[in-house]
Amino acid sequence: MNFGFTEEQNLLRDQVERFMQDTCPMTRVRELSGTGGFDAALWKQIGDLGWLGLLIPEAYGGLGLKWIDQVVVLEAAATGLCPLPIASHALASTAVLACASDEQKSRWLPLMASGEAICTLGLYDDANWIDPSAITATAKANADGYVLSGTKPFVNDASNASYLLLAVQGPEGLALAAVSKDEVRITPQPTMDSTKPMASVDLDGVAINAESLLAMTTEQLSYLTDCGALAVTAEMVGAGDSILNLTSDYAKQRIQFGKPIGQYQGVKHRLADMYVDLESYRSLCYFAGWCADDDPKELARAVSLAKGYASDAFNQIGIDGVGLHGAIGFTAEYDAQLFLKRSKWARPMFGDSDFHLDRVASLGGL
Amino acid sequence: MDFDYTVEENAFREEVRNFISDNLPPKKERDKNFLNTWLEKVRAKGWVGFSWPKEFGGSDGGLIEQTILREEMALAKAPPLGTSMMGLAWVGPGIMEYGTEEQKRKFIPDILDSKVTWCTGYSEPNHGSDLAAIQCKAELRGDSYLVNGQKIWTTGAPWSQWIILLTRTQFDVESKHDGITCLLVPMDAPGVEVRPIENMAGDKHFAEIFFTDVEVPIENRLGAEGEGWKVTVSALANERSSIGEVTQMFAKLENLKELVKSTQKQGKPAQENPGVRRKVAQFEMKIAAMKYNGLRYLTKQIKGEPLTSETSVNKLHRASLEIEMDDFAVELTGQAGLQLRGGEAAIDGGAWAKSALNWPNVVIGGGTPNIQRNIISERLLGMPKD
Numbered sequence: 001m002n003f004g005f006t007e008e009q010n011l012l013r014d015q016v017e018r019f020m021q022d023t024c025p026m027t028r029v030r031e032l033s034g035t036g037g038f039d040a041a042l043w044k045q046i047g048d049l050g051w052l053g054l055l056i057p058e059a060y061g062g063l064g065l066k067w068i069d070q071v072v073v074l075e076a077a078a079t080g081l082c083p084l085p086i087a088s089h090a091l092a093s094t095a096v097l098a099c100a101s102d103e104q105k106s107r108w109l110p111l112m113a114s115g116e117a118i119c120t121l122g123l124y125d126d127a128n129w130i131d132p133s134a135i136t137a138t139a140k141a142n143a144d145g146y147v148l149s150g151t152k153p154f155v156n157d158a159s160n161a162s163y164l165l166l167a168v169q170g171p172e173g174l175a176l177a178a179v180s181k182d183e184v185r186i187t188p189q190p191t192m193d194s195t196k197p198m199a200s201v202d203l204d205g206v207a208i209n210a211e212s213l214l215a216m217t218t219e220q221l222s223y224l225t226d227c228g229a230l231a232v233t234a235e236m237v238g239a240g241d242s243i244l245n246l247t248s249d250y251a252k253q254r255i256q257f258g259k260p261i262g263q264y265q266g267v268k269h270r271l272a273d274m275y276v277d278l279e280s281y282r283s284l285c286y287f288a289g290w291c292a293d294d295d296p297k298e299l300a301r302a303v304s305l306a307k308g309y310a311s312d313a314f315n316q317i318g319i320d321g322v323g324l325h326g327a328i329g330f331t332a333e334y335d336a337q338l339f340l341k342r343s344k345w346a347r348p349m350f351g352d353s354d355f356h357l358d359r360v361a362s363l364g365g366l
Numbered sequence: 367m368d369f370d371y372t373v374e375e376n377a378f379r380e381e382v383r384n385f386i387s388d389n390l391p392p393k394k395e396r397d398k399n400f401l402n403t404w405l406e407k408v409r410a411k412g413w414v415g416f417s418w419p420k421e422f423g424g425s426d427g428g429l430i431e432q433t434i435l436r437e438e439m440a441l442a443k444a445p446p447l448g449t450s451m452m453g454l455a456w457v458g459p460g461i462m463e464y465g466t467e468e469q470k471r472k473f474i475p476d477i478l479d480s481k482v483t484w485c486t487g488y489s490e491p492n493h494g495s496d497l498a499a500i501q502c503k504a505e506l507r508g509d510s511y512l513v514n515g516q517k518i519w520t521t522g523a524p525w526s527q528w529i530i531l532l533t534r535t536q537f538d539v540e541s542k543h544d545g546i547t548c549l550l551v552p553m554d555a556p557g558v559e560v561r562p563i564e565n566m567a568g569d570k571h572f573a574e575i576f577f578t579d580v581e582v583p584i585e586n587r588l589g590a591e592g593e594g595w596k597v598t599v600s601a602l603a604n605e606r607s608s609i610g611e612v613t614q615m616f617a618k619l620e621n622l623k624e625l626v627k628s629t630q631k632q633g634k635p636a637q638e639n640p641g642v643r644r645k646v647a648q649f650e651m652k653i654a655a656m657k658y659n660g661l662r663y664l665t666k667q668i669k670g671e672p673l674t675s676e677t678s679v680n681k682l683h684r685a686s687l688e689i690e691m692d693d694f695a696v697e698l699t700g701q702a703g704l705q706l707r708g709g710e711a712a713i714d715g716g717a718w719a720k721s722a723l724n725w726p727n728v729v730i731g732g733g734t735p736n737i738q739r740n741i742i743s744e745r746l747l748g749m750p751k752d
Contacts, residue, residue: 068367262749268740269736271743272682275679286662290367
């Protein structure tokens with residue numbers, strides 16, 4: 001029984017946090033998010049550090065680690081609202097590992113492990129529906145392979161990716177179409193959170209060869225969705241930690257009515273509740289991260305407990321983080337508001353709290 | 367990360383399970399001697415005061431074994447391992463840490479053997495949450511203390527034989543934490559008067575206690591004079607892992623799900639109602655959070671990092687669950703949910719309704735939720751004290 005991180009995992013966490021503080025601080029995050037969120041030099045740097053091939057086996061040039069290690073990286077990167085597509089890239093790697101043939105893996109994974117290929121994954125085409133039926137884009141067979149049609153309206157990091165894995169209804173059922181950015185029309189879509197670029201991808205008439213369509217079972221779709229929810233929750237842990245620290249520090253320094261505001265119980269108790277919620281979805285997230293590789297049959301429940309908790313709790317933490325600051329929290333130049341925006345972004349991603357609570361109820365026998 | 371147990375730990379779990387199946391008959395088959403037999407047997411196993419040092423009659427049980435023992439006992443809904451709950455929780459550990467050799471010889475075996483029940487004299491009419499401000503007075507006269515004052519809301523006072531009593535031996539102090547002295551007092555000492563107080567559930571679990579010229583021999587002082595606060599803080603720090611509690615909460619959740627499945631709301635099965643389903647899922651979420659928080663804290667302890675105030679996190683969850691789960695069950699079952707035992711439509715013999723009136727036992731005893739929030743924000747987030 002050991003529900004703690006190893007020495008190596010702690011070192012990895014420190015390394016990523018230091019990277020965010022020194023190399024990609026909030027000033028840089030703001031510059032990047034104003035211009036689409038990507039910095040090729042930073043991407044190369046984290047690729048060289050191995051963070052982009054964490055989940056990829058050593059045989060393909062990766063580190064051969066597990067999702068729990070990926071959770072460590074995503075959490076630490078999100079302490080500084082890292083705008084680089086680390087989560088999307090990890091999900092695309094997971095999709096290739098789950099659905100691709102050995103030949104495809106040998107061709108793609110080494111490029112993904114180094115970061116040379118920047119990848120993302122697009123699953124559902126409905127704004128508010130997690131279900132195979134919510135995949136409406138199609139792939140139809142032709143003489144040379146397949147012709148795609150439809151639009152993927154909500155693809156994370158699409159504008160910055162060189163390759164996209166997009167869920168479609170294929171001739172034989174669900175599939176992932178692998179397309180390069182040059183083959184499709186990508187239109188950035190502004191959202192509340194500019195550190196998480198989103199775009200629509202128009203697939204109409206795009207032809208791909210036979211090797212570029214990967215069959216995907218509903219179980220694999222469900223696993224990828226769970227990994228997506230896990231990735232978002234890990235980022236909610238890191239971002240939640242930062243806004244809580246930011247707000248605590250402010251409450252110790254800000255003097256009103258002759259006392260630091262952190263001395264008033266109205267402030268103290270909100271901060272304590274933020275801590276309790278963060279601590280709780282953190283524990284649930286780590287357990288889900290462990291399940292992804294070590295107890296996959298428990299993953300659905302574990303992920304739903306974690307994301308179900310985190311979706312509403314982090315949203316409230318964002319509101320209270322800004323609210324406890326007063327007007328400065330509402331100021332664009334100040335960072336608190338960026339975390340509130342992340343909390344809004346994270347809420348519907350890979351299932352909102354209603355979706356996950358319903359699943360907890362069903363899995364729990366109701 | 368690793369949620370497996372070692373061969374030895376699994377063998378211990380097996381031993382506990384076997385013991386339970388051999389010695390815990392179904393409720394209907396238990397006669398009036400059952401509890402005594404049970405207490406003797408768990409005592410003979412060394413499972414009472416399991417974590418205590420062997421020299422005091424404990425078993426030096428490790429953190430994981432303690433967890434396994436609590437978990438299995440809670441799963442089996444077994445009776446407690448001793449009747450002296452507070453004796454086992456903090457009076458015993460306090461005496462082992464601060465007591466004289468004579469006190470250890472005199473008090474420890476009786477706690478382990480469930481011969482003596484202890485209560486805890488902390489709260490006073492004017493000092494509950496502000497515990498260190500206590501006024502109950504003890505004056506040293508020769509070789510005994512003369513105690514005058516009042517305690518109130520003392521849980522277990524109506525049936526306890528001894529009380530661990532916080533008194534003030536010095537009033538002229540710079541800090542209210544100074545000048546406090548801890549005394550061990552028999553409840554039948556002349557001048558001790560217990561008046562039980564009925565709570566809102568109709569039970570008389572707590573009482574007010576009046577001390578009028580009660581003589582307490584100096585050898586019954588626990589720790590040095592004026593160091594009572596230190597004794598208290600370290601006793602309260604004797605936090606137990608919350609794993610056993612979590613197992614009980616999961617069992618309660620299962621009962622609640624059964625209730626949902628057998629209940630109709632607006633003429634339809636309650637389990638199809640999205641609001642009902644989500645509420646139950648939220649309970650499961652919080653209980654699971656308690657479980658995994660508890661396992662993270664347990665891991666910290668095993669690695670030798672002391673726990674500070676993290677246990678307040680699960681106390682807050684426990685407090686809200688104690689209130690909300692019974693409340694939900696009562697509301698779910700409409701007017702029938704209101705009926706207490708004896709009511710013709712009472713649900714589960716009125717157990718939910720009764721329990722819905724009993725939450726303050728857990729929620730207020732041992733520090734109110736707002737005190738827990740103060741602890742978290744001051745000790746874990748560094749907020750300035752009031």
